[in-house]
Amino acid sequence: GAGVSQTPSNKVTEKGKYVELRCDPISGHTALYWYRQSLGQGPEFLIYFQGTGAADDSGLPNDRFFAVRPEGSVSTLKIQRTERGDSAVYLCASSLTASGAGGTQYFGPGTRLLVL
């Protein structure tokens, strides 16, 4: 597609529920990233995929967070037993490669998650 797309754009859920956030990267981009952004702060790295595998998941805050990219394109971020502190904008980005000139990350519009 023309850019990175994310669905849903907004998600309201209750504490303890399970949510899935979807990211569709730019076609041909092998690297995909998930970030979380809270109000007034820069993006916080969560996980990075190179192809189908998670190359770096050091940013996932705990085992309630999990992400997959089974076919090396679309990715889903899954949050179990949501907590109010999970409320944030979840950003997805993709890049042609992970480094060098192809490493420029292009961002989607984000999913605004609100946990009540």
Next chain:
Amino acid sequence: AQSVSQHNHHVILSEAASLELGCNYSYGGTVNLFWYVQYPGQHLQLLLKYFSGDPLVKGIKGFEAEFIKSKFSFNLRKPSVQWSDTAEYFCAVNAFKDSNYQLIWGAGTKLIIKP
């Protein structure tokens, strides 16, 4: 640990004023440097980037940034700002960390341009 510092959290300017937003990073290796902008209600967009070559890079909408290696800085500049430049600006550095390249972000600078 690698980090990126943006000196001003909030900047307020009048239209036509000159702009300089500071960005310093702490990393001794090869870096790729970026400025992203987030307009109100919109997603992060790439403003400009530096990989190699001329340390003065030009981006969209009249913005430019200068990489000064000796100062570990990548300050963003614009000679004459417009009301439409009101946005949040993020500096980011792509550095090799924990066996992977990782984009390390500054906290952002909120720029408000008074008409």
